[in-house]
Amino acid sequence: MRLLSPFSSQSFDPLFIYFPGMDGTGKLFDRQAEKLKNFFAIRCLSIPSYDQSDWSTLVHKTVTLIRKELEAHPHSSVYICGESFGGCLAMKVALEFPELIEKIILVNPASSFNKHSFLKFGVELNQWVPNIVYKVATMVLLGFLGSSNRMNTKDSKALLDAMQSLPQDVVSWRLSLLRDFRINSAKLRMFEKPILLLASQEDKLLPSVDEGRELINYFPNSRLTILPESGHACLLEDNVNLLEILEKHDFLSASNTLIMDNG
Known part of the structure; x- marks a missing residue:
């Protein structure tokens, strides 16, 4: 695992770390990183396509990377932004190491995956699907991940390429992580750092709005x-x-806000 740096930055800029979806590439954040680069030091977590670590190992590998980054470049604060699978990882990192994190953004976190039996069934089914069927299925799944009329051709292709970059056994493993994902509700209620949840109304993959409403009832801030x-x-x-x-x-720092005002 490593942290990708898509742009150069000043060492005193707030550190913004993107935790990717199940593809783990960290390369699907360019559209947003381009807008954020003047306000943050952008890093994108990249999980190798062969990686089959459990949640505990993923958390500790991620925290090690964050600490090394802070040692080399003492940033004023750390933001983490987790999308889908990455939202689950972000919650686990934040709950286990709250002292490292200033603010959290969760984008359609996949924490609701294990609440739906048909999705859990997909974990078992994926292991037995022939490879050619699996490749076709990823193309079908693209329609559930996003609307083609809301993405340009380049980004749609990048999403499909990222999905197809994972071996089938790794997909099965990461789906099993989502199936087994659990967090202690008492820990959620005790977590006081600011959290911003983004939930898509037209999410065809997960009930993200319902999950967002449930999570804000747990997180006090x-x-x-x-x-x-x-x-x-x-x-x-x-x-x-x-x-x-x-x-x-x-959700921007005081220095970020000043840049916005002067921009």
Whole structure:
């Protein structure tokens, strides 16, 4: 595992770490990173396509990377942004190591996966599907992840390529992690750092709005924003601007806000 640095940055900029979806590539954040790069030191967590670590190992590998980054470049604060699978990892990192994190953004977190029997059945089914069928299935799944009319051709292709980059056994393993994902509700209620939840109304993969509403009932310092026309992979959509959403919900640091005002 490693942290990708898509842009150069100043060592004193707030550190913004993107935790990717199940593909783990960390390369599907370019659209948003381009807008955020003047306000943060952007890092994208990249999980190798062969990696079959359990949750505990993923958490500790991620925290090790964050600590090394902070030692080399002492940033003023750390934001983590977890999307889908990455949202689950972000919650586990934040709950186990809250002292490292300043603010959290969760984008359609896949924490509701284990609450739906038909999705859990898919974990078992995926292991027995022939490879050619699996490849076709990923193309079908693309329609559940996002609306083609809300993404440009380049981003749609990048999403498909990322999905197809994972070996079938790794997909099965990461689906099993989502099936087995659990977090202690008492820990959620004790977590006081600011959390911003983004939930897509038109998510065809997971009931993200319902999950967002449930999570804000647990997290004491959280707020929910619903994206009315967006699908599951909303950060790839042309009309979704994460920087504007952060500004709207006062989720930028004082130095960030000053840059916005002067921009």
